[in-house]
Amino acid sequence: PADTRDAAQARVRSAPAPVTDVARLCVCDLLVAQCDANCCCDPDCSAEDFSLFTTCSIPVVVGDSQLCSQKAAVYSLDVEANPPERIFKLIDQVNPSIFCIHATNYEQALYLKSPEIPTAENFDELLDKFGGASFSAEPDSWNLDTDAQNSSEANETSRYEYGVPVQTEDAFLRLPSPVVSSWCSDANPAGFLVNQATKCIRSVSVEKCDSIQALSMLFYINSSILAVPKSSQMVNITVQSIVVQSVNGMRTLLSSSEALRLPMVLDELCINAVLGVNYHITHTDTGEIIEAAAAFVLGAISREALSIEQSFEISFTQENTQPVPLSGNPGYVVGLPVRAGFQPQGYPFPAAFLSNKHSQLTILHSTSTQDCLAAQGARAPVLFGYNMISGCKLRITAAMKCQPLAQTLLDVLKGQSFPEYVASFGNSQAQDVLDWVPITQLHISEQMISHALQSSCQIPVSLGIEVKWTKYGSLVNPQARIVNVTATITSTTLKQLPSGREKIIPITSSVIFTDISSPAEPSYKAWPTINIKLPFDFFYPFV
Amino acid sequence: SSQLSSLPLHILLYVNGVYYIFYFLATLAMIIYKSQVFSYPDDFLAPDLAVLFLMAILEVPRLYLGFKGNLTEAEAPLGLSLGLTVGSVLLCVYLLLWQSYVLWADVLLNAVLLAAYGLESGLKVTAIAAFVS
Numbered sequence: 001p002a003d004t005r006d007a008a009q010a011r012v013r014s015a016p017a018p019v020t021d022v023a024r025l026c027v028c029d030l031l032v033a034q035c036d037a038n039c040c041c042d043p044d045c046s047a048e049d050f051s052l053f054t055t056c057s058i059p060v061v062v063g064d065s066q067l068c069s070q071k072a073a074v075y076s077l078d079v080e081a082n083p084p085e086r087i088f089k090l091i092d093q094v095n096p097s098i099f100c101i102h103a104t105n106y107e108q109a110l111y112l113k114s115p116e117i118p119t120a121e122n123f124d125e126l127l128d129k130f131g132g133a134s135f136s137a138e139p140d141s142w143n144l145d146t147d148a149q150n151s152s153e154a155n156e157t158s159r160y161e162y163g164v165p166v167q168t169e170d171a172f173l174r175l176p177s178p179v180v181s182s183w184c185s186d187a188n189p190a191g192f193l194v195n196q197a198t199k200c201i202r203s204v205s206v207e208k209c210d211s212i213q214a215l216s217m218l219f220y221i222n223s224s225i226l227a228v229p230k231s232s233q234m235v236n237i238t239v240q241s242i243v244v245q246s247v248n249g250m251r252t253l254l255s256s257s258e259a260l261r262l263p264m265v266l267d268e269l270c271i272n273a274v275l276g277v278n279y280h281i282t283h284t285d286t287g288e289i290i291e292a293a294a295a296f297v298l299g300a301i302s303r304e305a306l307s308i309e310q311s312f313e314i315s316f317t318q319e320n321t322q323p324v325p326l327s328g329n330p331g332y333v334v335g336l337p338v339r340a341g342f343q344p345q346g347y348p349f350p351a352a353f354l355s356n357k358h359s360q361l362t363i364l365h366s367t368s369t370q371d372c373l374a375a376q377g378a379r380a381p382v383l384f385g386y387n388m389i390s391g392c393k394l395r396i397t398a399a400m401k402c403q404p405l406a407q408t409l410l411d412v413l414k415g416q417s418f419p420e421y422v423a424s425f426g427n428s429q430a431q432d433v434l435d436w437v438p439i440t441q442l443h444i445s446e447q448m449i450s451h452a453l454q455s456s457c458q459i460p461v462s463l464g465i466e467v468k469w470t471k472y473g474s475l476v477n478p479q480a481r482i483v484n485v486t487a488t489i490t491s492t493t494l495k496q497l498p499s500g501r502e503k504i505i506p507i508t509s510s511v512i513f514t515d516i517s518s519p520a521e522p523s524y525k526a527w528p529t530i531n532i533k534l535p536f537d538f539f540y541p542f543v
Numbered sequence: 544s545s546q547l548s549s550l551p552l553h554i555l556l557y558v559n560g561v562y563y564i565f566y567f568l569a570t571l572a573m574i575i576y577k578s579q580v581f582s583y584p585d586d587f588l589a590p591d592l593a594v595l596f597l598m599a600i601l602e603v604p605r606l607y608l609g610f611k612g613n614l615t616e617a618e619a620p621l622g623l624s625l626g627l628t629v630g631s632v633l634l635c636v637y638l639l640l641w642q643s644y645v646l647w648a649d650v651l652l653n654a655v656l657l658a659a660y661g662l663e664s665g666l667k668v669t670a671i672a673a674f675v676s
Contacts, residue, residue, distance in 0.1 A: 068647055098648045099576070106587050106643040 022061045022073040023090055040075035040086050051083035062093055064110050068100035069093070133180045158228050159287030165189035166281070166289070168223040169234065173279075175312050176200055176214065186214065190279070190314050192287070197313040206303045209270030214310075215263045217296055220277050227289050237279075240293035245275060247300050261298060268303050275299040279314040290319060327384060328426020331472065331479025334385035336426065337361070338467070338482070340419035341436065361422060362415050363465065364509045366390040372412050372507050379415050382465070382511050384426075384480065391508035398499040402457035405494075413463040413489070413509050422467075422485045442488040457494040463509040464488045471517035483516065547616045547673050552666040556609045559659050563606075566652050567599050570638065577644045587643045598634040601627055609667065618674045625667050632660050 028039035035045035040056035055077065062072040072093040078085050104110070118126050160166070166173040172189040177198035179185040184200035202214055213219045217239070224234035242254045242261065247269070261272040276297035283289050301308055327336035340361040362379035372392035382388065394409070421436040428435035445458055466486045471478035497503060574591060577583055605627035612621030639645070639653035 098651075099573075099646050101581075101644055102647050102650050103640075103645040104643060105641055105645075109581060109644065 022063060022071050023088075025061050025073070026058075027061070028058050040077065040088075041073070047085065048083075050077070050086040053077055053084070053086070056086075064101075065093075065095060066101050068095050068102050070095075158231070160192040160229060160283070160289065161287060162193045163191045164229065166192055167226045167229050169226070170223050173225060173314075174220075175279075175314055176202075176310065177312065184214065184310060192283075192289075193316050195313075195315045197311070199309060199311045201307050201309050203307045204270070204273070204301055204305065206265060206268070206270045206301055206305075209263050209265050209273065209301065212263075215270070215273040215301075217260055217272075217274055217298070218262065220274065220296075221294055225281075225289055225292050228287070235289055235292050237292045237294050240280065240295045243295070243297045245297055245299040247302065251297070270301040272298050273301050273308070274310065275308065276311040277313075279312075281314065281316050282319050283316060284319055324430075326427045327423075328480065330425040330427050331481060332384040332426040332469070334480075335383050337381040338384050339423040339426070339428065340421060340439075341423070341430065342417075342420050361419055361465070363388060363463070363511055364390045364392065364413060364415075364507075366392065371395070373408065382467075384467075384469075384482075385513055387510070387512050389508060389510040391506055394505045394507050396494070396497065396503045396505060398497040398501060402459070402494060406457070406459045406491075409460050409507065410489075412507065413460055414487075418487075422482055424482050425479070437482055437485055440484070440486045442486060443491070444488060445491045446493075457496075458491040459494050460489045460491045461505060461507055462490045464490070465509075465511045467511065467513045468516045469513060470515070471520070475520050475522060478517075478520075547670075548613050549666055549670045549673070552613050552663070552670055553610070555659065555663050555666060556606055556613070559663060560602075560606050562656070562659065563599075563602050566656055567595070569652060570595055570649070573646060573648060577646070581644055583643060591638075591642050594634050594637050598631055598638075601631050601634070605631060609663070613670060616674050618671045621667055621671050621674070625664060625671075628660055628664055628667070632657065632664075635660065 024043075026039065026041035026043070028036055029042045029044070030036055031044075033044055035049045036042050038053050038055055038057045039045070040050070040053065041058060041061065056075045059076060060072055060074050063070050070093055072091050074087075074089045074091055076087045076089075078087050101109075116122065116126065166189065174186050175188050175190040175196060175198060176184040176186050177188040177196075178200040179188070182201045184202045188198075190196065202212075204212060204215065209215065221237040221239065224236045227233035227235050239260070243251050244254060245251045263270055263272045263274075265271075274296060278295040278297075280293045280295070281289055282291035297311075299308075327333060327339050332338070338361045361382040363382055365378040365380040367374075367378055370391075370393050372394045380388070380390070392412070396405070419439065421438055424435045424437050464487070466484075466488070467482055468484040468486075469480050469482045472481040473479045492505075574588070574595070578588055605624050608620040608624035608627070612618065612624060635653055635656050639650065639657070642649065
């Protein structure tokens with residue numbers, strides 16, 4: 001008790017002293033050297049300003065209300081007086097609670113904690129944590145924890161999940177990428193199932209060409225990937241292909257990619273320097289990596305070059321599947337192409353839809369020449385949510401025949417393989433027949449009422465695709481779902497031209513996306529019912 | 544011979560014992576409340592808790608010696624109890640004035656305890672004087 005009493009006497013007993021004087025504290029005083037409206041505590045306001053106020057926005061200024069007794073500044077407007085004047089009173093506010101703070105002996109009791117001041121002892125630790133360009137919340141070392149993990153825990157985390165860094169023998173699979181500036185940082189891990197493509201700049205010098213690790217193929221393939229996190233099953237990274245880029249930019253694919261090519265200096269150039277790596281990882285549907293391959297682009301660095309741009313890409317494919325780019329999961333994402341396909345065999349045994357890049361929904365792509373017949377085949381994919389309109393001009397001469405012209409224009413408008421079905425969701429699988437919406441084809445012909453000749457020539461002049469979509473799913477995260485697609489071909493009659501004359505007709509095609517979602521209705525859970533049942537022998541002696 | 548043991552002292556010691564149990568539990572609960580509601584770092588919490596527990600440890604022999612000395616009319620245990628009372632008074636003054644957070648309830652409880660100690664000490668001195676003479 002002796003040292004406690006000494007330590008206690010060393011502390012000064014004090015009522016919590018107000019560090020800020022409530023008479024001078026004003027929260028609504030925001031403008032410097034100007035009077036704030038309705039701010040009764042503003043020192044910049046004069047008596048004339050106060051007479052114009054309607055109310056005091058801050059009536060009371062107090063410190064911490066947990067103190068037993070404290071000063072409070074009360075501001076009010078006396079509207080009875082003419083002109084209205086401000087009343088300022090300094091009163092003692094008493095907290096009636098029995099647990100109010102009577103006194104504190106601890107100076108920082110009522111204030112926020114101040115940050116750590118660097119001293120000689122903790123400077124190194126603070127520099128490690130906060131000295132870099134970015135603060136990381138991750139542990140400093142990515143080493144495998146072979147201790148402290150019991151087997152049951154290892155079984156639960158025995159597969160990769162989306163976004164988890166892909167682990168290798170020593171650390172993790174690196175995908176160098178620009179972090180704060182465009183310089184490459186090697187500390188960026190590749191996340192499982194996260195397809196990424198990055199480009200960054202690395203500083204090089206031809207003299208140290210073979211000593212810079214990041215320029216050699218070995219740096220990217222020497223550590224094997226762990227098949228599942230924290231296991232000992234390794235998957236070697238194989239070299240899939242090597243493309244050599246010459247100094248003038250021409251790329252050649254090497255026929256045999258067995259030999260490892262390391263950078264070396266060859267008459268003032270550094271050859272076999274890695275300019276790009278493309279990783280392809282194959283995984284099972286249970287989150288296990290079974291294969292890894294890397295495709296390299298090697299190039300030469302000239303003596304004057306101080307930096308080169310490297311590009312890296314990683315893509316994940318599930319085993320035994322063909323990778324199909326999704327346009328959303330499950331709802332369509334604005335800007336991604338609308339997926340479409342054909343039904344190869346019709347009724348009554350519809351087979352799976354064919355959906356590949358070549359059977360996208362496309363519309364005519366306007367070219368600079370604007371001539372329909374010259375630039376055939378230029379198509380642009382229809383991107384979800386983007387209304388598009390395009391067109392070209394058709395020069396009709398007297399010598400053109402009707403039927404071939406109509407067929408050509410139909411090809412120009414619809415393209416070579418106009419699909420029959422459009423995917424309802426961004427991730428519709430080809431085998432789910434109900435997830436595909438048929439394209440309704442309409443034909444409108446603008447016929448002049450006065451000319452009722454049936455044998456006149458009809459040529460298609462415009463294609464309008466209207467895609468009706470709705471919001472589907474929950475209120476907070478609605479998914480876009482395509483409900484209806486209508487392709488309308490409008491034809492017009494082509495009058496026979498006198499010979500030698502020419503006519504120019506505009507041909508247009510457009511895509512419009514219409515939101516037909518019905519207003520959302522929140523649904524509520526049913527009230528829970530009280531289910532009371534008496535036991536069957538409740539009325540025992542009587543029943 | 545007339546009885547020299549002091550009845551008021553006995554009653555006061557008994558009431559003191561009961562009140563002290565309530566005081567200890569209330570002060571401990573309030574320290575726990577303060578550590579949750581206010582910012583109470585460990586190096587300020589430890590001395591306050593140590594003083595409270597030390598006082599509780601001192602109270603038991605103090606009350607026992609007081610009872611025994613009064614009932615056996617012996618001045619030695621009563622004198623020892625008086626000495627321990629001085630220690631308890633100092634610890635009580637610490638909790639009244641030098642705790643990290645002194646709430647109004649703390650002031651009330653400690654003031655009542657100090658009054659009880661003061662009255663007790665007076666009665667003990669009177670009893671010792673009666674036993675010696």
